[in-house]
Amino acid sequence: MPTLGIDLGGTFARAAVVDGKGAILASAKVALLDRKPPGVVETIAQAAEEAVKKAGVKVEGCGVGAAGQIHKDTGVISVAPNLGWRDVPLAALLTKRMGFEVKVVNDLSAAAWGELHAGAGRGAQDMLVVFVGSGVGSAIIADGRLVHGGGGVAGELGHIKVVPGGRLCGCGEHGCLEAYAGGHNLIAQTKELLASGASRVLEQLTQDDPDTITPVTLETAADAGDAKAKEIHDRASHFLAVAVANYVTVLNPSRLVLGGGVLTHCPGIKRQVLDGVQQWSSRVSREGLLIADAELGDDSGIIGAALLVK
Numbered sequence: 001m002p003t004l005g006i007d008l009g010g011t012f013a014r015a016a017v018v019d020g021k022g023a024i025l026a027s028a029k030v031a032l033l034d035r036k037p038p039g040v041v042e043t044i045a046q047a048a049e050e051a052v053k054k055a056g057v058k059v060e061g062c063g064v065g066a067a068g069q070i071h072k073d074t075g076v077i078s079v080a081p082n083l084g085w086r087d088v089p090l091a092a093l094l095t096k097r098m099g100f101e102v103k104v105v106n107d108l109s110a111a112a113w114g115e116l117h118a119g120a121g122r123g124a125q126d127m128l129v130v131f132v133g134s135g136v137g138s139a140i141i142a143d144g145r146l147v148h149g150g151g152g153v154a155g156e157l158g159h160i161k162v163v164p165g166g167r168l169c170g171c172g173e174h175g176c177l178e179a180y181a182g183g184h185n186l187i188a189q190t191k192e193l194l195a196s197g198a199s200r201v202l203e204q205l206t207q208d209d210p211d212t213i214t215p216v217t218l219e220t221a222a223d224a225g226d227a228k229a230k231e232i233h234d235r236a237s238h239f240l241a242v243a244v245a246n247y248v249t250v251l252n253p254s255r256l257v258l259g260g261g262v263l264t265h266c267p268g269i270k271r272q273v274l275d276g277v278q279q280w281s282s283r284v285s286r287e288g289l290l291i292a293d294a295e296l297g298d299d300s301g302i303i304g305a306a307l308l309v310k
């Protein structure tokens with residue numbers, strides 16, 4: 001029987017009815033107007049009901065992928081910064097509202113599970129997924145299972161320290177990889193450079209409007225020979241490359257799946273990451289390593305959440 005997958009973001013809840021092979025039968029998207037737990041539960045239920053109605057089938061369970069620190073057995077969200085939540089028993093609240101079992105997992109875990117079963121990870125038993133989008137996220141599959149860690153936060157590659165005491169990260173700590181290489185922070189560093197008046201290239205590219213800046217703007221300025229932009233771009237790429245190479249050395253995956261907006265739209269950053277893995281991961285760990293692009297795009301989390309219920 002099909003299951004429901006939910007992608008709980010900061011602004012929308014997306015729901016999809018997914019069959020056992022990971023194909024989406026129908027989907028629905030509802031805006032989160034109220035971010036308090038009862039409002040979010042209602043919004044998720046609404047999106048789910050709409051998707052089920054469109055699909056015209058019965059479903060037997062529901063998986064939710066949400067950003068944050070989540071207890072794998074209880075589905076309690078300990079911390080969800082984008083919703084401002086602490087200790088919310090989302091799985092229990094949704095199970096009560098929807099009348100069947102609801103499982104809640106971290107969004108990256110859901111995405112990795114989706115890629116493993118219906119995307120770029122098919123056939124792999126040991127896999128690392130690294131997504132560089134607005135943040136830097138990753139998940140670990142070992143022996144065909146998701147690695148959660150004791151506190152449910154294993155695989156937080158974005159929060160390894162690359163410059164102890166360095167730039168402030170969204171997690172509240174200083175010097176994390178994400179503070180240098182996550183999309184939000186690439187934009188922030190590019191805005192700082194534009195504001196400093198030290199980059200004529202950026203001034204021309206943006207026509208002095210900081211709101212037009214994306215990570216692609218930074219890469220374009222770096223490629224155009226702007227030394228300061230290149231410094232930010234190459235520092236981020238270098239930190240990412242060393243981190244991913246070491247990650248491969250430590251965990252020895254057979255598959256490395258790369259995705260997220262920054263890696264998709266900034267080929268220069270991606271090239272440095274790929275080169276880094278070839279140069280700096282240990283020789284034995286890269287023998288037999290297959291590197292693939294994520295295949296499911298924005299649907300990886302929703303498909304993975306649905307398949308996790310099985």
Ligand SMILES: [Zn+2]
Nearest residue numbers: 159169171176
């Ligand atoms: Zn951090």
